[in-house]
Amino acid sequence: METSVRRLFERYESFFNRSLAGKVDMNELASLYASEFIGAAPAGVKAGKNDDQFKQLMAQGYEHYRAIGTKEMRIRNVRLSQIDELHCVAHVAWIATYARKDQPDVTIDFDVHYLVQMLNGEPKVFGWVSGDEQALLKKHGII
Template structure:
């Protein structure tokens, strides 16, 4: 399970990098997710399907990240909490770099907790829990 999850997040990080460069393949990004998912943050809880709407929302999200000056998004650490032989929580520590015109680049570290399922050899994200991204960006003067 651990190797499959680490490979999943290596792909995730790579797709994020390509998307920040404007070279995103939304089919590849969608391949990281299960057919259905749940997301929770201080803004609430939502559910969704891995469909064309997800791809559209993801493309808009990457465009927003580029617009606010996101230069890089890299994983600094992954810790797994196994649930059973097919499921775990992947606690992923990210480090985001934002370009600033009026000062040095800003680096923000944050964690996201992903619910991961491994079936037939493939690990996929079926949910995540995150903090208040907008408040964190405001606190650091990004938005």
């Protein structure tokens, strides 16, 4: 399971950076997620489906990241907490780099905890727990 989950997040990192470059493939994004999922952040908990609306919202999200100057997202570390033979929590430490007008780039470290399930031998994200992204971006002068 560990090797498969690490490869999943390598794909996710690669997809994210291609999307920041304007090369968005929403079908590729959809392939990383289970058919239904949950997300939790300080704003609350939401459930959703891996459908056309999800793809549209994610495309808008990547457009927003580009608009605020996100240059790159890199994984610093992936640590797994296995729940059983089919489920784990992937604790992913990210490093984000942002361009700012007339100032040096800003690098921000943050963590997201992804719920992952093995489906037909392939890992899929079915949920995530994240911190307050907006507060972190404000703290670092990004927004």
